[in-house]
Amino acid sequence: MMEKGSNLVRERAARAWERHLSWVPTLYLLRGIPYVAILALVPIVLNRMGVSNAVNLFCCSLGLIPFILRPLLGRFSRQLTDCHHLILYAEVLMGLIFLAMGVVLRLKVWLPAFLFLFYAEAFAAAFHDVGIGRYFMICSERRFYQQVPATRAAATCAAFALALGIPAMVGGNLEVIHRRIPMAWSTVCELLGGFILLLAVYHAVVLVPLGEQLVRKRNDYKALLLEDLRKLTDRRYFRFEMLFLLLFLLPEGFFYRVGILFLVDPGSNGGLSLSPQELAFTQGTVGAFGMLLGCLLGGRCIHLHGFRYWLWPMTLAITLPKVFYVLMAYTLTTSFSLITLSVFLEQFGFGFGIMAFVAYLAHLSRGYHPVMFYSYCFALAAIGITVSGALSGILADYLGYRIYFALLMLLSLTSYLAAAFVRTEPIEGLKL
Numbered sequence: 500m501m502e503k504g505s506n507l508v509r510e511r512a513a514r515a516w517e518r519h520l521s522w523v524p525t526l527y528l529l530r531g532i533p534y535v536a537i538l539a540l541v542p543i544v545l546n547r548m549g550v551s552n553a554v555n556l557f558c559c560s561l562g563l564i565p566f567i568l569r570p571l572l573g574r575f576s577r578q579l580t581d582c583h584h585l586i587l588y589a590e591v592l593m594g595l596i597f598l599a600m601g602v603v604l605r606l607k608v609w610l611p612a613f614l615f616l617f618y619a620e621a622f623a624a625a626f627h628d629v630g631i632g633r634y635f636m637i638c639s640e641r642r643f644y645q646q647v648p649a650t651r652a653a654a655t656c657a658a659f660a661l662a663l664g665i666p667a668m669v670g671g672n673l674e675v676i677h678r679r680i681p682m683a684w685s686t687v688c689e690l691l692g693g694f695i696l697l698l699a700v701y702h703a704v705v706l707v708p709l710g711e712q713l714v715r716k717r718n719d720y721k722a723l724l725l726e727d728l729r730k731l732t733d734r735r736y737f738r739f740e741m742l743f744l745l746l747f748l749l750p751e752g753f754f755y756r757v758g759i760l761f762l763v764d765p766g767s768n769g770g771l772s773l774s775p776q777e778l779a780f781t782q783g784t785v786g787a788f789g790m791l792l793g794c795l796l797g798g799r800c801i802h803l804h805g806f807r808y809w810l811w812p813m814t815l816a817i818t819l820p821k822v823f824y825v826l827m828a829y830t831l832t833t834s835f836s837l838i839t840l841s842v843f844l845e846q847f848g849f850g851f852g853i854m855a856f857v858a859y860l861a862h863l864s865r866g867y868h869p870v871m872f873y874s875y876c877f878a879l880a881a882i883g884i885t886v887s888g889a890l891s892g893i894l895a896d897y898l899g900y901r902i903y904f905a906l907l908m909l910l911s912l913t914s915y916l917a918a919a920f921v922r923t924e925p926i927e928g929l930k931l
């Protein structure tokens with residue numbers, strides 16, 4: 500009976516993979532939207548609603564906690580439902596939560612309820628992420644982990660346009676039309692929720708139910724966690740791998756959301772005073788395009804020459820362009836073209852450099868139980884980004900943008916430290 504069930508799952512998975520182009524792009528797109536909301540859109544909404552940068556970035560950084568708990572959520576979800584239904588339930592829940600966030604923004608006392616819904620959205624997104632990982636693994640028979648980087652890059656950039664560029668532009672225009680900031684961003688959240696629900700309906704039609712078996716027995720999660728950690732720590736280069744995952748993106752955690760708020764903050768606060776429409780063009784359109792070009796170029800370079808060959812150029816690319824923000828903070832330039840060019844170069848460098856991290860993460864996920872190792876490695880990286888993001892707003896408010904960005908350039912040394920200690924011998928010639 501068990502063998503028959505396994506054959507049925509493989510048959511359905513093969514049928515689903517035959518038409519994977521009909522659902523892979525949209526699933527990745529919807530996978531990226533919550534990340535963009537946590538990292539960029541919600542901080543902008545809170546900024547426009549008058550929340551201080553310190554409170555804003557601290558609260559938004561906590562939205563990454565569900566992704567830190569991703570390994571445990573993955574274990575737990577296997578007892579709840581199969582990956583097909585987990586994806587659909589999570590998408591419907593995400594759409595409804597965005598609609599509720601839009602309603603809450605119209606209230607006089609809105610912040611506690613809005614943050615509660617925001618964290619619920621983050622947990623739904625984490626379950627959605629778990630479901631997609633399982634579904635792809637089964638359907639592609641692990642070919643997914645070799646093909647994921649380029650697809651993820653394109654989908655993430657599209658998510659930036661749909662979850663940051665378009666909403667910021669719509670929100671800015673509605674602010675001008677209605678002269679009411681809460682009404683404008685309430686409408687943005689409702690439109691985004693409606694879009695997610697439309698994609699959920701589409702996925703309900705195109706995704707093939709796999710009929711995988713659920714884990715019926717009650718798990719001892721403490722014992723499972725200890726067993727997983729033992730397998731992780733038994734790896735030959737465990738300490739160097741963890742050091743890379745924690746430190747390589749640490750400066751980015753301090754930078755990204757502060758960089759966005761720097762663009763929209765008024766000059767009296769040391770910002771560049773961009774309108775939401777201008778931010779949508781620079782960060783959500785030009786910046787997303789630069790990131791896409793960087794990701795595609797970085798993926799191609801690693802595919803041709805391997806991870807080890809491009810590690811240091813990519814480390815330079817992800818750190819050095821931050822100097823443009825130092826210059827803009829000290830000059831407070833009003834040239835929109837110069838600001839746009841600086842954002843493009845920084846995002847291009849980030850897209851090019853992040854492929855080193857993606858390639859290394861893909862390598863660590865290979866071998867025994869790749870989904871589990873991917874979850875733990877991703878969770879470890881999320882810890883560094885969460886802690887740095889939570890502190891970033893407090894430090895930026897205390898130091899001011901000029902000193903903050905200057906010190907951030909010194910903090911970039913952690914990325915070079917991570918690159919120096921990474922063990923590349925086992926992944927020489929790594930291909931994406």
